[in-house]
Amino acid sequence: MANSLKHVEPYQIGFKQAALYLTAQLSLLPAVAPGKVPKIMIDILAMAGSFVLPSRRQRHYPRAVKK
Incomplete structure (x- = not known):
């Protein structure tokens, strides 16, 4: 799916909703x-x-590592 969209990385797609939609369509x-x-x-x-x-x-x- 991310491959079909320009300037969208795979981690920017909501997994749960996309998985539910794909499962429903493919079934x-x-x-x-x-x-x-x-x-x-x-x-x-x-x-x-x-x-x-x-x-x-x-x-x-700011992001920091605690010691």
């Missing part, structure tokens, strides 16, 4: 006519943008 494939599979795959990739997580906010304090 329907056995009941779909073979000619419709490419359209379903395009639809799956089109939904990839909705699973992108927001960027992290800046820290209020």
Whole structure:
């Protein structure tokens, strides 16, 4: 999924929601006519943008290692 989006790294995609969506869509494939599979795959990739997580906010304090 991240490969289909420009400037999005795999760690920026929400795993849980993407996994639930993919599982639901792929479980329907056995009941779909073979000619419709490419359209379903395009639809799956089109939904990839909705699973992108927001960027992290800046820290209020500097990061430090405690001794």
